[in-house]
Amino acid sequence: MTGLGGLTIAVPRGALLGDTLDLLDRLGADTREVRGNDRKLLFRDAGLVTMRPSDVPTYVEAGAADLGITGKDVLAEHPERAVYELLDLGFGPCRMVFATVAGEDRAAEALRRLGVMRVATKYPRIAAAFFERTGRQAEIVEVKGSVELAPLTGLVHGIVDLTATGTTLRENGLVIREEIAASTARLIANPVAHKLKAAAIDDVVARIRGG
Amino acid sequence: MIHRIPSGTRDVLPDEMRELRAITEAIRGVFSGRGYGEVATPALEYEGVLVRGDAAAADPAYRLFDERGQVLVLRSDMTIPLARVIATRYPTAEPPLRFCYFAHAYRSVQPQRGQPREMLQAGIELVGAPGPEGTAEALVVLCEALVAAGLQNWRIGLGDASLYPRLLDRIGVPEGARAQILHELVTRDYVGLAREVERFGAPDLLELPQRRGGPEVLGAPETAQLADLHALLPADVAGRVIFDLGLSRSLGYYTGAVFEVYDAALGAPIGGGGRYDDLLGRFGRELPACGWALDVERLHAARVGEGR
Numbered sequence: 001m002t003g004l005g006g007l008t009i010a011v012p013r014g015a016l017l018g019d020t021l022d023l024l025d026r027l028g029a030d031t032r033e034v035r036g037n038d039r040k041l042l043f044r045d046a047g048l049v050t051m052r053p054s055d056v057p058t059y060v061e062a063g064a065a066d067l068g069i070t071g072k073d074v075l076a077e078h079p080e081r082a083v084y085e086l087l088d089l090g091f092g093p094c095r096m097v098f099a100t101v102a103g104e105d106r107a108a109e110a111l112r113r114l115g116v117m118r119v120a121t122k123y124p125r126i127a128a129a130f131f132e133r134t135g136r137q138a139e140i141v142e143v144k145g146s147v148e149l150a151p152l153t154g155l156v157h158g159i160v161d162l163t164a165t166g167t168t169l170r171e172n173g174l175v176i177r178e179e180i181a182a183s184t185a186r187l188i189a190n191p192v193a194h195k196l197k198a199a200a201i202d203d204v205v206a207r208i209r210g211g
Numbered sequence: 212m213i214h215r216i217p218s219g220t221r222d223v224l225p226d227e228m229r230e231l232r233a234i235t236e237a238i239r240g241v242f243s244g245r246g247y248g249e250v251a252t253p254a255l256e257y258e259g260v261l262v263r264g265d266a267a268a269a270d271p272a273y274r275l276f277d278e279r280g281q282v283l284v285l286r287s288d289m290t291i292p293l294a295r296v297i298a299t300r301y302p303t304a305e306p307p308l309r310f311c312y313f314a315h316a317y318r319s320v321q322p323q324r325g326q327p328r329e330m331l332q333a334g335i336e337l338v339g340a341p342g343p344e345g346t347a348e349a350l351v352v353l354c355e356a357l358v359a360a361g362l363q364n365w366r367i368g369l370g371d372a373s374l375y376p377r378l379l380d381r382i383g384v385p386e387g388a389r390a391q392i393l394h395e396l397v398t399r400d401y402v403g404l405a406r407e408v409e410r411f412g413a414p415d416l417l418e419l420p421q422r423r424g425g426p427e428v429l430g431a432p433e434t435a436q437l438a439d440l441h442a443l444l445p446a447d448v449a450g451r452v453i454f455d456l457g458l459s460r461s462l463g464y465y466t467g468a469v470f471e472v473y474d475a476a477l478g479a480p481i482g483g484g485g486r487y488d489d490l491l492g493r494f495g496r497e498l499p500a501c502g503w504a505l506d507v508e509r510l511h512a513a514r515v516g517e518g519r
Contacts, residue, residue, distance in 0.1 A: 063478020072402075080321050082479065084399040186402060192473045192480065195368045195453050198423040 003028045004047045005200030007193070010060055010068035012053035013038075015164070016185050019091035020069050024048070027207055057081040057188065066193035067201065072183040073162050077123045084194050086205055087187040093164065096126060096180040100158040101151050102173050107158035111136060117157040120150030127160035130180045148172040219320040219328035231331070231511055235313055237359040238333050238505070245352050247311035247335050252292040254315065258282040263493050264291035265464040272319030272328070285317035290464070290487070290502055293336050298494035306339020306498055313507075327508070334484070334504030341499040342486050343440040346468045347448075349484065349501045354448045357472065360510055363517055365474045365481070367451050368423075369440075370458025372465035372485060374433045375420060381432065382413040396420060397459045420457030428454050440468055464490045472505065476516025481509045 004027060011020050011034065021031040030046040042049050049065055054077075056070035061081045068083070073096055075085060098119075100107045110117040116137040121127040124142045131138040141156050148168060150156045162183065163169055166176065187208065189201055216222070223231065242249065258274065261284060271284035286292050289312050301308060313333050320326040333356070337349050350367065357365050375396060379389055388407070395403035401421065408416035415431065422428040426449075429438045437454060444452065453473075460469045460483060469485030484503025491498045 061478065079398070080324075082399070085402050088402045088405075190478055191399065192475070192478055195423055195455055195473055196366060196475055198453065202421075202423075 003030075005197075005203055006047070007066040007197060007200050007204065008047050008049060008064075010056045010065035010070075011048050011050045012056055012068075012070050012185075013050050014053055016053060016069065016071065016092045017050075019089075019185065023069075023089065023091075023208065026211075027204060057083055060188050060190050063190045063192055066190055066197055067204065068188045069185055070188065071162075072181075072186050073123065073126070075186060075188070076181065076183070077125050079125075082191055084189040084191060085186050086189055086201075087208060089185040089187055089208070092183075092185040094162050094183050095164075096123065096160065096162055096183060097169075097176045098130070098158060098160050098178040098180060099151075099163075099169050099174045099176050102175045105177060106151070107177070110157045118155070119158050119160055120147050120156040121160040122147060123160060123162070126180065130160065148174060217328065219326055221327075227511075230514075231507060234360045234507060234511055234514070235331075235333060237361070238356045239311075239313070241352065241355045241359045242311040242335060245309070245355070247309040247352070250293070250296065250310050250312055251314065252286070252289070252296060252312075254285055254317070255283045256286055256292055256295070258284045260295055261286070261291050264294055264490055271317070273317055287318055288316050289314050289332060289334060289504065290336065290490070293502075294491050294494045294500075297336075297338055297491060297498070298496040302496060307345070308338040308498075309335070310338070311335045316504075331507040332482075332504040333507050333510075334482075334502060336500060336502035338491065338500045339498045340501070341488070342467050342501065343436065343443050345499065345501050346440055346486055347443040349503060350444060350448055350452075350470065353470075353472070353484075353503055353505075354451060356505065357510075360505075361514055361519060362474060362481075362510065363519070364476065365451065365472055365513070366453050367448075368455040368458055368471045368473060368480075369437065369452045370455045370469050371434070371437050371467060372459065372469045373467055374437075374456060375459070377433045378415060378419060378431075382411055382416060384408075384411055384416070392416075393459075396457065422456045423453055426454065428456060431456075436467065460485060468501070470503065474513040474517070477509060477513040479509070481513055482506050 021035060024031050033043050034048055053070045054074050056068040057078050059065045060068040060083050071092060107117040116139055118139045118141055119127055120141045120143050124140045128140050143150055147159045147161045151159055194201060271287050273285040275283050277283055293310060315329050316332050317329055320328055335352055337345050392407045395407055405417050419431055426441055458469055464487040465485040466488045467486035471480040471483035474481055482503060482505035486501045488499040491500055
């Protein structure tokens with residue numbers, strides 16, 4: 001079989017887009033229009049629908065797409081999404097880390113003297129679970145963008161965020177204190193499509209595995 | 212004036228109610244034709260009684276206290292209340308016993324997801340008829356109910372809750388490693404499953420649960436029960452079945468065959484059920500049992516999604 005066998009795939013825009021489109025090319029999908037147009041969202045003929053990575057599990061769980069590609073970080077933040085996690089695609093490697101301003105560790109000081117530290121993150125559930133698991137009291141402050149700003153302004157003592165190279169952290173004077181988890185792109189499937197379109201999905205999985 | 216109702220609850224007005232009624236009346240006709248007697252049980256039960264059935268299933272979302280301080284819960288399904296009824300009201304009745312119900316069940320919701328707290332279920336319990344014959348009867352009634360409800364593009368995913376534990380036995384996976392492996396399976400994480408089973412060097416641990424399709428996916432020693440069941444299914448039922456060797460339902464009381472109903476028009480299962488041969492024993496009447504429930508509102512949504 002070539003192409004996507006009639007399946008609809010939720011494609012993440014942003015850092016994972018390039019590798020995702022290369023993978024789809026190898027599967028025989030037509031990605032030219034996606035590559036040529038960064039405003040259009042739905043490519044019905046090609047079976048592709050593009051969106052923020054964090055929206056991919058939402059569309060796949062509801063069956064608006066049969067398959068999807070998104071980061072493990074997104075899946076870990078939303079464990080309640082009923083989707084199958086079929087493959088580790090290997091690309092888009094990054095780490096979920098705990099970072100604070102360079103120099104003396106203000107978070108450790110807050111924990112010692114105040115008994116609780118404030119931590120900003122876009123991943124409140126991953127962060128809360130991490131500090132609970134490691135027996136530390138943390139007040140989680142959810143922010144929507146530029147998490148690095150939060151400790152620099154005194155809003156929080158540290159951050160939990162995703163980093164690929166650490167450049168943004170370094171440029172903002174932050175250092176990684178602890179690594180929480182590693183993340184790569186994953187192939188996910190809607191639970192109903194996983195049964196009703198089993199042959200097409202298994203074919204895609206086999207061809208990705210086979211390189 | 213606008214007055215609020217709790218999130219996840221809703222009012223049903225005549226247009227919708229007419230369509231829901233048409234579905235439930237059609238299903239009721241099937242149940243009664245097949246000799247299933249309709250029962251109703253209280254929405255409120257003593258927590259201490261339901262906990263006997265299954266700690267997870269009896270982890271109710273809504274607890275309240277009666278005037279004497281006893282803990283009451285809103286039932287989260289009908290299977291456990293019916294196990295109580297059978298043990299209490301039919302302690303000596305000659306099996307098999309056939310019951311059906313149309314009742315609301317109550318679940319907790321995750322915020323902002325539009326999930327219902329209150330679901331209308333239509334279902335049956337077939338008590339004292341062991342598998343595979345009892346399971347086959349339950350599946351036949353399920354198919355008749357779906358046809359009567361006017362649904363067209365539905366399929367039944369059929370698996371076995373005991374399949375993977377028996378596979379773990381065959382491979383000799385130590386007890387201590389099993390909880391994490393089963394967790395990956397139940398949370399549908401095959402990347403995690405691959406990581407957890409790699410060290411046992413047995414490809415079946417990863418490949419078997421991913422097999423889905425027609426009877427050609429059967430064959431491993433752990434699938435003998437499913438093959439026996441398949442042999443008993445009439446052609447129209449067998450034609451709707453997708454064997455799914457990794458199917459796991461979240462309730463802990465299933466002991467054998469488990470199944471779910473899918474429709475291409477809906478991204479989530481419409482209902483499901485399975486065998487629970489130990490459940491009634493926990494209430495004092497040792498009888499094998501099998502049952503299922505359809506979510507009537509999802510069934511309705513799937514019908515609308517099919518354009519009917």
